[in-house]
Amino acid sequence: MTDRPIAVMWFRNDLRLSDNPALIAAAKWARENNGTVLPVFILDPVISDQLGGATKWWLEKSLSALNKDIAKLGDSKSDHALRLFKGNAKTILERIADENPVQAVFWNRLYDKPSTERDTDIKSILQDRGLTCESHKANLLFEPWDVKTGSGTDFKVYSPFWRACQKLPPPREPHAVPDSVSLFKGEVYGQTNITDFDLAPKPVDWAGGLDDRFTPGEQGAKDQLFDFIDDRLTDYAEMRDRPDHRVTSELSPHLRFGEISPYQIWHAANHYADANPGKGKTASKFISELGWREFTHHILYHATDLRTVPLQGQFKHFPWSEDAKSLRAWQKGHTGFPIVDAGMRELWHTGYMHNRVRMIVGSILVKHLLIHWRDGLAWFDDTLVDACPANNPFSWQWIGGCGADATPYFRIFNPVLQGEKFDPKGDYVRQWVPELRDMPEQYIHKPWEASPLILKAAGVTLGKTYPEPLIGLKEGRERALHAYQDMKQAAG
Incomplete structure (x- = not known):
């Protein structure tokens, strides 16, 4: 045990050293008080409840990287x-304070209800x-x-929300x-190791x-940002909806775990715009996605329970379908809709999916299958x-028509038209649905319309080598609209 005072730096979803205000404050406090810093991460029930299989995998890798950086x-x-x-964060922090000369604790804020209450x-x-x-x-x-x-209430629509944000003082420069940092070197009772967290994929x-x-x-987050700024940002505004081209930043998992801050991204994009006259539009479009992320977190902060309670109360009366067979087919990418199956298989293989395809x-x-948005949320929670x-919950409520600034429920995506517009040559589908790789471009997004001769030439047998659609597009659309009307009547 040491007599030098200790500042605990409690890491959560901020697994980085740069632009980390709590870490800077802890280091400053230790320096001014001839103390040391004790960096901790606590896998408590609040954090555990927010982890699925893919995020557990990421967290284990991220914690290992952070440990090396701190060392x-x-x-x-x-x-x-x-x-x-x-274990319980409150119990652990109290015990650390009881058994060591802890005089200060620092952390960075989170915005979900369980975290803020804790x-x-x-x-x-x-x-x-x-x-x-x-x-x-x-x-x-x-x-x-x-x-x-202007009336002092919380925003429910993104566009005026983002305009209001842009009228506020601009985000500070990254730290x-x-x-x-003078680290505490002594033993701390109760500390464990990464293996005991049991985060690795099993069986x-x-x-x-x-x-x-x-x-x-x-470091992976910084490399991803610089690669995007250098190679892909120039085409972002025009090509961001194209899953057949790698144009998006793919920074979302790094932001999810705080390996990079929104300030670092904001200023990197603005510096790009300053250095590249004429590219302000594409930088602004990218920055607006940071605005969308802000919006979802603001909604999360004010919502009662974004994961389970629809923001639009009438959707408590929606007649959802219990269809385990169709849900399983969707999860595994066997719906018979090529762009849908490509997205679900990309997700299963990589833990990621292009945002357009997510929609x-x-x-x-x-909408077509009438399966509850919470079932989709649960699958994405586990695999993304x-x-x-x-x-994630904000987006599923948005898709379901029951969230903030949501697309109306009666606006229903047609997967064929979406595929033809955003994957026009079918390259994305061919990559992830190889059984359709030899289908002609004309039919790659609607193989059921191809003649038996064309299907045979492509080596496709609907119902055997590739599934027939789970439901007809017209039938699914009409059923969804009827369900929407039934809900409105039930809600009064």
Whole structure:
């Protein structure tokens, strides 16, 4: 045990060293008080409840990377520079404070109800014990309580929300990594190791495709940002909806775990626009996606329970269908709609799906098949590496027509038209649905319209080598509209 005072740096969804206000504050406090910093990560029930198979895989990789980065920053040769704990966060932090000369605790804010309730409780308890306890703004550009309508209410529609944000002072410049951090070197009772977190894929390692696509950790996030800025941002505004071209940033899983901050992305995109006259439109379009992320987190902060309760109350009366067979076919990419199946198979293999395709596959599930949006949310929660408490439930409510700024329920995506528009040559489908690779371009998104001769030449037998559609497009659309009318009548 040491007599030097300790500042606990509590990492959560901010697994980075650069632009980390709580870490900067902890290092400053330790320096001014001749103390040390104790970096901790606690796998508590709040965090565990927000993890699926793919995000568990990511978290394990990210924590390992952060541990190495902290060790370098603190000039430590320890394999446990980041101390890991599992259990109730309040109990663990109190025990650490009981058994060590802890005088301060720092963390960065989260915005979902379980996290805010936990953090408020912990802050009150620690302050009552006489500890310095600070929470910091790090993972949103604008705080939910700072963006209001003219009448002082919360925004429910994105466009006026983002206009209001742009009238506020611009986001600060990103902070640098602290020059050095004096780490606490002693033992801490109850700390565990990454293996005990039990995050690795089981019973077999199914994550090869995830490994091929992503590099979790702060350095991986920075590399992804710079690759996007250098190679793909120039085409972003025009090509962002094309899954057959790699144009999007794919930064969402890094943002989900806070390996990079929105401030770093905001300023990188603006610096690109400043250095490339005439490219302001594409940079602005990309920055607006950061705005959409802000919007989802603001909705999350104000919502009662975004995961389970529709923001539009009338949807409590919607006549959802119980269809386990169709749900399973959708999950595995066997719906008979090529662009849908391509997206679901990309998701299964890589833990990721292009955003345009997410909207298409969601619409098929919720509207044509009438399967509850919560079933789609649960599958995405388990399989997406970027599944976060804000964007995932917000997006499923949006697709279902029951969320904030949602597309009306009667606006129903046609997967054939969507495929022909955004994957015109069928390259995306051919990549992920190889049984259709020899289909002519004219029929790649609607093989059921091809003649028996064309199907035979392509090696396709509908119902055998590739499934027939789960439901007719016209039939599914009409059924969805009838269900919508039934809901309106039931809601009065």
